[in-house]
Structure formats: C-alpha cells, structure tokens
Amino acid sequence: MSVWEKLYSEKVSTLRPSPIREMLHVIRQPGMISFAGGNPDPQSFPVDLFYESASILKEQGKDVLQYGTTEGYPPLKSFLCSWLKPRMGRAITEDELLITTGSTQVVDLLCWAILDKGDLIITEEPTFVGTALTMHNHGAQFLTIPCDANGMLVDQLPEKIEKALSQGKRIKFIYTIPNFHNPLGCTMSLERRKKLVEIANRYGIAILEDDPYAYIRFEGEDLPTLFSLDQSGLVVHACTFSKILAPGTRVAWAVGNKEIIRKMAIFKQGIDLCSSVVAQALVYEYCRKGHLDSYLPNIVDHYRKKRDNMEECLKKHLPLEEVSWVKPMGGFFYWLEMKNLKTADLYKKALQKKVAFVPGESFYPNQNGGKNCFRMCFTFASPSDMDEGIKRLGEAMKELLKS
Amino acid sequence: MSVWEKLYSEKVSTLRPSPIREMLHVIRQPGMISFAGGNPDPQSFPVDLFYESASILKEQGKDVLQYGTTEGYPPLKSFLCSWLKPRMGRAITEDELLITTGSTQVVDLLCWAILDKGDLIITEEPTFVGTALTMHNHGAQFLTIPCDANGMLVDQLPEKIEKALSQGKRIKFIYTIPNFHNPLGCTMSLERRKKLVEIANRYGIAILEDDPYAYIRFEGEDLPTLFSLDQSGLVVHACTFSKILAPGTRVAWAVGNKEIIRKMAIFKQGIDLCSSVVAQALVYEYCRKGHLDSYLPNIVDHYRKKRDNMEECLKKHLPLEEVSWVKPMGGFFYWLEMKNLKTADLYKKALQKKVAFVPGESFYPNQNGGKNCFRMCFTFASPSDMDEGIKRLGEAMKELLKS
Numbered sequence: 001m002s003v004w005e006k007l008y009s010e011k012v013s014t015l016r017p018s019p020i021r022e023m024l025h026v027i028r029q030p031g032m033i034s035f036a037g038g039n040p041d042p043q044s045f046p047v048d049l050f051y052e053s054a055s056i057l058k059e060q061g062k063d064v065l066q067y068g069t070t071e072g073y074p075p076l077k078s079f080l081c082s083w084l085k086p087r088m089g090r091a092i093t094e095d096e097l098l099i100t101t102g103s104t105q106v107v108d109l110l111c112w113a114i115l116d117k118g119d120l121i122i123t124e125e126p127t128f129v130g131t132a133l134t135m136h137n138h139g140a141q142f143l144t145i146p147c148d149a150n151g152m153l154v155d156q157l158p159e160k161i162e163k164a165l166s167q168g169k170r171i172k173f174i175y176t177i178p179n180f181h182n183p184l185g186c187t188m189s190l191e192r193r194k195k196l197v198e199i200a201n202r203y204g205i206a207i208l209e210d211d212p213y214a215y216i217r218f219e220g221e222d223l224p225t226l227f228s229l230d231q232s233g234l235v236v237h238a239c240t241f242s243k244i245l246a247p248g249t250r251v252a253w254a255v256g257n258k259e260i261i262r263k264m265a266i267f268k269q270g271i272d273l274c275s276s277v278v279a280q281a282l283v284y285e286y287c288r289k290g291h292l293d294s295y296l297p298n299i300v301d302h303y304r305k306k307r308d309n310m311e312e313c314l315k316k317h318l319p320l321e322e323v324s325w326v327k328p329m330g331g332f333f334y335w336l337e338m339k340n341l342k343t344a345d346l347y348k349k350a351l352q353k354k355v356a357f358v359p360g361e362s363f364y365p366n367q368n369g370g371k372n373c374f375r376m377c378f379t380f381a382s383p384s385d386m387d388e389g390i391k392r393l394g395e396a397m398k399e400l401l402k403s
Numbered sequence: 404m405s406v407w408e409k410l411y412s413e414k415v416s417t418l419r420p421s422p423i424r425e426m427l428h429v430i431r432q433p434g435m436i437s438f439a440g441g442n443p444d445p446q447s448f449p450v451d452l453f454y455e456s457a458s459i460l461k462e463q464g465k466d467v468l469q470y471g472t473t474e475g476y477p478p479l480k481s482f483l484c485s486w487l488k489p490r491m492g493r494a495i496t497e498d499e500l501l502i503t504t505g506s507t508q509v510v511d512l513l514c515w516a517i518l519d520k521g522d523l524i525i526t527e528e529p530t531f532v533g534t535a536l537t538m539h540n541h542g543a544q545f546l547t548i549p550c551d552a553n554g555m556l557v558d559q560l561p562e563k564i565e566k567a568l569s570q571g572k573r574i575k576f577i578y579t580i581p582n583f584h585n586p587l588g589c590t591m592s593l594e595r596r597k598k599l600v601e602i603a604n605r606y607g608i609a610i611l612e613d614d615p616y617a618y619i620r621f622e623g624e625d626l627p628t629l630f631s632l633d634q635s636g637l638v639v640h641a642c643t644f645s646k647i648l649a650p651g652t653r654v655a656w657a658v659g660n661k662e663i664i665r666k667m668a669i670f671k672q673g674i675d676l677c678s679s680v681v682a683q684a685l686v687y688e689y690c691r692k693g694h695l696d697s698y699l700p701n702i703v704d705h706y707r708k709k710r711d712n713m714e715e716c717l718k719k720h721l722p723l724e725e726v727s728w729v730k731p732m733g734g735f736f737y738w739l740e741m742k743n744l745k746t747a748d749l750y751k752k753a754l755q756k757k758v759a760f761v762p763g764e765s766f767y768p769n770q771n772g773g774k775n776c777f778r779m780c781f782t783f784a785s786p787s788d789m790d791e792g793i794k795r796l797g798e799a800m801k802e803l804l805k806s
Contacts, residue, residue, distance in 0.1 A: 002636075002660075002662050003607060003635055003636055003637050003660075004517070004609070004636075004637075004660065004662050004663050004666075006607060007517045007575055007576075007607070007608075007609055008516065008517055008666070009514075009515065009516060009517050009518055009519050010519050011515060011516075011519075011670075012516060012517075012666060015666070015669055015670070016669075017669045017672065018672045018673075021472075021473060021672055024472065037470070039469060039470055040469070042465035042466070042468070042469055043465075045464060045465055045468040045469075047460070047461065047464030047465060047468065048461070048464075050460060050464065050468065051457065051460045051461040051464065054454065054457035054460055057450070057453060057454045057457055057685075058450065058451070058454040061448060061450030061451075061453065061454065062445035062446075062448055062450060063445070064651050065445070065448040065450065065453065065649035065650070065651040065652070066442060066443070066445055066448075066649070066650060066651050067440070067442055067645075067650045067651065068651060069424075069427065070424060100675075101504050101675040101678070101679070102675045102676050102677075104673065104674065104675055104676045105674065105675045108673065108674050108675070111412075112412065112414060112540070113411065113412060113414075113415060114407070114410045114411055114412050114415075115412055116412045116413050116414075119412075130672070130673070130676070133672065133673045134673035134674070136673075137515070137670065137673045172410055173410075204406060204409065204410070205410075206407070206410055232406055233405075233406055233407075234406050234407075242470075245468075246468035246469070246681075247468070247469060247470045247680075248467050248468040248469050248470065248471060248679070248680035248681050248684075249468070249679060249680075249681050250675065250676075250677065250678065250679040250680070250681075250682075251679075257405075257406075257407065259405050259407050260407050263407075263411070263415060263418070266418055266419075266420045267414075267418070267540065269420065269421045269424050269533070269536065270421075270507065270511065270533070270536045270537035270539075270540045271507065271508065271511050271537070271674070272503075272504040272505045272507055272508045272511070272653065272675070273424075273505050273507050273533070273653075274505075274653065275504070275653065275679070276504070276651070276652060276653040276654075276678070276679040276681075276682040277650075277651035277652075277653070278649075278651050278652050278653075278679075278681070278682045278685060279653075279679040279681045279682050281651075282460075282681060
C-alpha cells in the first residue's frame with residue numbers, strides 16, 4: 001500500500017478518468033486514424049489573425065500580465081455583453097457574465113454552488129461524458145431522459161420528476177446540450193425548448209444550457225436559447241471560444257442570473273482565482289479587431305464540407321442494412337447505431353485496423369446503454385483519412401457480420 | 404426569496420468571499436494608496452521579452468491553439484523537469500509534474516484527492532487567506548500552529564497531532580509556506596524543515612509545500628525544500644510563474660509523487676480539462692529563450708529596493724514604541740504587530756486617510772487572532788506612494804494613540 005492510499009478522499013473511490021482523454025495513447029499510435037476526440041481541425045484555426053492580437057501583450061502588457069478580477073477581463077466581458085445579444089435575446093449586464101477556464105468550469109462551478117452529494121441532475125441520455133464526470137465527481141446521481149432527432153423527450157420529465165421527488169430526492173438542475181448534441185448530433189425543437197423551460201419553472205429546477213456548438217450551424221435557422229425563453233432566471237447558459245476560435249485559449253463563459261453568477265465567482269476565487277488574463281486579452285483583441293465575426297463563416301464552411309464528406313464516406317463504406325444515423329445540421333458529431341453488432345466487438349476490431357471512435361456506452365452516465373452505438377467526430381480527420389478510416393470501419397463491420 | 408435560494412448547496416451556507424479580492428472596490432477609490440493585495444509591481448514585468456515569445460503563436464499555432472493534455476504543455480513540462488532540479492534536489496520526471504491554473508489550483512486539486520468534509524488540515528497561524536478559503540470550501544477544519552521568526556513552531560506538532568487523533572479526527576495534510584511566509588514574511592529554518600518532514604512521515608500525514616516566493620530572495624542562502632528533504636513521497640510542492648514572471652499567465656505547477664499527481668490530474672480533467680495552452684506556450688517560449696533565468700535577478704533587485712524602501716518608511720513614519728516587525732529576507736510582505744492599538748480601529752482611520760492594508764484577522768483560518776496585526780505588501784506601491792502611504796498610516800496610528 002502506498003503512503004497516499006490511506007489519505008485518499010471518498011471521492012477517489014468513485015473517481016473515473018475521462019475515457020476520451022485516456023484514449024489519447026491509443027489515438028497516438030502510428031498509423032491510427034481517429035474519429036474519437038472532439039478536437040477542432042487545426043486547419044480551421046485562424047493562426048495568423050490570432051497572432052496579430054499578440055500586439056496587446058506589448059501595448060497593454062502591464063495590465064494583462066497582472067492578476068485579473070475573478071469575474072473576467074473587463075474588456076472581454078464588455079465585448080461579450082453586447083456580442084451575445086442576438087442569442088441571449090437581450091444585452092447582458094456585466095454581473096450576469098462570468099469568464100471561465102473552459103466551459104467545463106461552468107459545470108464545476110454550478111455544482112459547487114448548488115449540488116450536494118446524492119442530489120439528482122437530469123441529463124439527456126446519452127450525454128457528454130466529460131461534463132458528466134465533473135458532475136459525478138461532485139457526487140451527482142443521474143436521472144436520464146432519452147432523445148430522438150428533436151432532442152430530449154421532455155414530455156417524460158414531469159412523471160420522472162414527480163417520482164424522484166416522491167422518493168425524497170432533491171433535483172438540482174437539468175443539464176442539456178440543445179444544439180448539435182454531443183454525442184447525438186440532434187437539436188432540440190422550439191416546441192420542446194418552450195416546454196422544458198416551463199417544466200423547470202414549474203418545479204423550480206435550474207437548467208444548465210451547455211451550448212458550445214451553437215455557432216457551428218450548417219443549415220437551417222437558429223433556434224432561441226433556453227436562456228432567452230426563460231423569464232425566471234433559472235437558466236445558466238454556458239458557451240466557449242473552443243469551437244468558434246480555438247480550444248487552446250481555454251476561454252469560455254457562463255451567462256445567468258446575477259445571484260448565481262456571483263456565487264459561482266466566489267467559488268472560482270478558491271479554484272483558480274481568475275482565468276488566464278493573457279489568454280483572455282488575446283481573445284479580446286481578436287474579437288475587437290472584428291475577426292470573430294469575419295472568420296467564423298470560414299470555420300462553419302470548413303466543417304460543413306467535412307460533415308458532407310463524412311456523410312458520403314459513411315454511405316459509401318458502411319453496410320447500410322446494419323447501421324443508421326441522423327445527419328447532423330451542425331456541431332462536431334455523428335452518432336451511429338448498429339442493429340446486430342456490439343460496439344465492444346467493433347471497437348476491438350477497429351483498433352486492429354487502426355481506426356478509433358468513442359464507444360457509445362461512455363456517454364451513458366448510468367452506464368446502462370449505448371452498447372450498439374458509437375460517436376464519430378467529423379471535424380478532425382483530413383479528407384483522405386476520413387475516407388480511409390471509414391473504409392476500414394466498414395471492413396471491420398462486414399468482417400464481424402460474417403463471423 | 405430568490406429562485407436560487409432553495410437550490411443552494413450546503414457549501415454555500417459557509418461560503419466566504421476572499422477579503423482581499425473583495426477589497427478591490429475599496430482599493431480602486433481615487434487617491435487610495437494600497438498595500439493590501441499581493442500584486443507584483445507592473446514595472447517588474449518583462450513586457451517586451453514576454454511579447455517576443457508571442458512568435459510561438461505563429462510558429463506553433465496549430466499546436467498551441469488545440470486542446471492540450473491535462474497534465475500540461477509537454478515542452479513546458481520538459482523545461483520545468485530540469486529547471487527545477489536545484490530546488491527539488493534532483494531532476495523531476497514528467498509524471499511527477501502537473502501544470503495548473505495558478506497554484507491555488509494545486510490546493511483545490513489536493514483537496515479533491517485527499518480531503519473529506521470535516522478532515523483536519525494543519526496550517527501555520529496566521530496563514531494565507533486565499534488558499535485557506537479553498538480548503539474551507541472543501542469542508543476542512545483547521546489545526547493551527549503558531550510561528551516565530553524561524554517559521555512554524557514544529558515542536559508543537561506531535562502533541563497537537565496526538566490529541567486530534569485521540570479525538571478521532573483525520574489529519575490529511577500540513578499546509579506550509581516555508582519561504583517568506585504570506586503574511587508573516589518569515590522563513591522556516593533548516594532544522595525545523597527536517598523536523599517537519601520527520602513528523603509528517605511518522606504520522607503518515609502529507610505536506611503541501613506552497614512555495615511561490617522561493618525565488619524572490621534578497622539575501623542569505625536558499626534552504627532545501629521540504630520536497631527535497633523527504634524520501635517518502637508525502638510532499639506535494641506547489642510553485643508558480645506569478646512572482647517570477649507574471650500572474651496574468653496563471654501558469655503554475657505541482658511536483659509530487661506520481662501516484663498523487665495522477666489522481667490530481669484526473670480531477671483536473673473534470674475541473675478545466677487543461678490549463679490555457681496559449682498561456683503555457685507563451686511562458687514556455689519565454690523560458691526557452693533563457694529570459695526566465697536572465698530576467699529574474701532584475702525582479703529580485705527591484706523588490707529588494709522596494710523592501711528596503713518600505714523598511715525605511717516604516718522606521719521614519721511609524722511610532723516605533725507601538726509597532727514591531729521582522730524585516731523579511733524575501734517575498735512580498737511585512738507583518739506588523741501593534742502593542743495597544745486594535746487593527747479594526749486603525750483600518751477604519753486608515754481608509755479615511757486613503758491608505759489600505761489587509762487586517763491580520765483575515766489570515767487566521769479559525770478567525771481567532773491577529774486583531775492587533777496587519778499585512779503590508781511592499782511590491783506594488785510606487786516609491787512616492789510608499790512614503791506618502793506609510794506617512795498617512797503613521798498619522799492614523801498617532802491619532803488613535805492620542806484619542
């Protein structure tokens with residue numbers, strides 16, 4: 001027994017590493033084609049435009065090298081307060097906005113502020129494994145709601161909520177990824193959005209609207225955010241520069257009622273004091289120069305082509321009688337469902353053929369489903385890798401179907 | 404009652420904002436001279452040299468704008484593994500090092516890994532209020548040990564530990580700032596360092612060695628780190644670029660046994676996934692070009708002069724029969740103790756005269772002392788502000804003594 005073994009907290013006994021992060025060593029094997037991680041394509045990064053913004057390190061050096069306020073770099077906050085207006089339904093005030101280190105931190109901070117061990121969080125099933133682990137570390141239990149092509153089946157909520165409440169459970173928030181869901185790729189319909197907000201209000205349950213992919217829409221029209229549909233202040237909206245600029249900045253934000261934002265900011269004081277001011281200033285300068293708005297269509301166009309490319313490759317190489325999917329209208333992911341094959345078998349065979357994806361089971365917070373599903377990220381692989389990788393995947397499926 | 408009120412976690416009921424962070428609005432009053440925050444002097448920032456390192460955003464843009472590994476940006480880790488050798492006593496391996504978002508995050512992560520609500524942490528009394536709040540948020544209780552000019556009175560440890568253990572308490576770690584203590588300014592003697600490590604080993608208690616000021620030494624010789632004196636792997640060493648380069652980077656690190664570092668890294672996955680890669684890459688490039696080592700003496704010289712300046716001003720303006728202090732040999736802080744005056748009275752009067760400091764009570768984790776003490780940061784104020792501010796402080800003291 002190590003010296004640390006007897007010191008560990010209870011939380012360590014249920015600690016699970018992120019399966020996606022842990023796959024990195026698999027993905028890095030030579031010759032491996034990966035559709036696993038949700039990484040943006042480095043080809044989409046505005047390297048030169050972002051480098052331009054470095055001038056702020058010189059011009060405002062004494063300010064941006066200093067400690068910042070916990071709530072965020074004021075010029076960036078000010079920019080976002082107005083830039084967010086279209087999607088938030090109104091201009092945001094500075095005390096409704098908190099800059100965070102990645103939007104993962106929004107989840108962490110909200111859990112600090114409202115979750116006690118054993119409390120319930122309602123999530124879509126499946127849901128994003130990264131944030132589910134954040135909630136799990138805070139001692140959350142999960143009440144899950146299935147989805148179809150129009151997102152969470154919100155009609156199931158009242159009955160499930162009533163049942164949990166009657167069992168004495170406390171339900172703290174509903175976690176949803178309404179746009180281009182991770183891993184499902186689906187988008188919640190307007191009707192369901194309205195119902196969801198109504199139900200949350202009826203029961204006094206908060207909503208965490210995790211919306212990293214909102215701006216990566218390939219077709220169709222933007223739907224109103226849950227935040228904009230809500231009048232009660234119960235919706236915390238999380239978004240990030242990771243997909244609309246670059247994840248290496250680790251600059252993200254939360255928008256919400258000023259009371260909960262203030263509580264989250266106080267917890268953030270004890271967590272990292274403030275997010276990197278240097279990174280925030282670089283992002284701000286990029287935005288101030290107008291690059292965010294002018295470059296974003298390039299990113300969307302780039303990913304639309306990649307989505308189309310994956311759609312084509314899937315149709316070309318996979319056994320269509322065995323596997324089905326819904327073409328996503330935005331975001332980063334395809335979710336594939338197989339009729340007869342088990343994901344575990346496919347995963348093993350696929351790795352032998354040097355192609356990787358994330359098994360569906362990882363996205364089930366109660367680890368009770370997805371055994372015939374898997375997630376494919378279409379943003380990262382190059383066109384030639386896309387074709388070759390999906391060809392290998394098709395071969396793996398066909399071999400398994402024969403055996 | 405707000406909609407959030409009934410959702411709050413238990414942790415909110417004991418949540419306390421950082422008094423230093425909350426003083427910001429006081430400090431920003433026009434004409435205020437502040438010795439409160441522990442901010443570096445912006446004049447000490449290597450603005451031009453740091454700006455030079457921005458070239459990495461162009462040259463390695465596709466890499467540094469991408470998600471990074473949770474453990475840290477590999478080139479920076481590699482640099483630190485060898486750069487840390489002198490103070491760590493040996494080269495560090497990559498799995499013994501974790502890059503964090505500020506060294507506050509080291510405290511947060513260690514608490515995640517080993518602290519359950521109600522567990523004891525041993526700290527110096529007084530101790531740094533920021534990290535004490537991090538531990539407090541995790542549900543820590545504090546067993547405190549007084550200090551003298553040679554640091555923590557470690558001889559008191561065995562009896563206090565035995566007593567707590569006999570009461571059924573679990574003691575998880577000893578939190579210490581051995582060099583140029585915040586707020587005391589004192590440095591732990593070599594003899595006490597050896598004893599401290601021996602005692603921690605005897606009882607199987609971890610040590611968190613928080614060492615942000617180690618490199619800001621004005622005179623005398625470096626003493627060995629607790630990490631280097633320990634053979635058991637029970638010491639986690641925390642350090643940061645905040646004082647040796649710039650806090651706006653928010654790049655810091657933990658060094659420790661690979662088992663605990665691994666656990667902390669898994670918790671970090673759920674907290675912010677990884678620290679800003681952009682900020683880490685800029686710091687790395689600055690280091691790679693040799694600026695860290697070549698510029699550091701400028702910072703130390705700069706602060707030595709400021710320390711000397713404060714020493715002079717204190718002697719010149721304060722009523723010496725009333726107030727005493729120990730001249731710090733490094734770091735950022737003076738700790739002043741008054742014979743007859745109460746800090747609360749002085750604080751009120753000082754604010755009227757537009758001069759600010761941090762009252763001593765803030766640094767007592769059990770809020771039971773320091774009522775005649777206060778902390779003065781000597782790094783931030785300009786020379787003219789230093790003189791004028793301390794003059795005002797002396798006047799405030801003299802007026803109070805007369806009344």
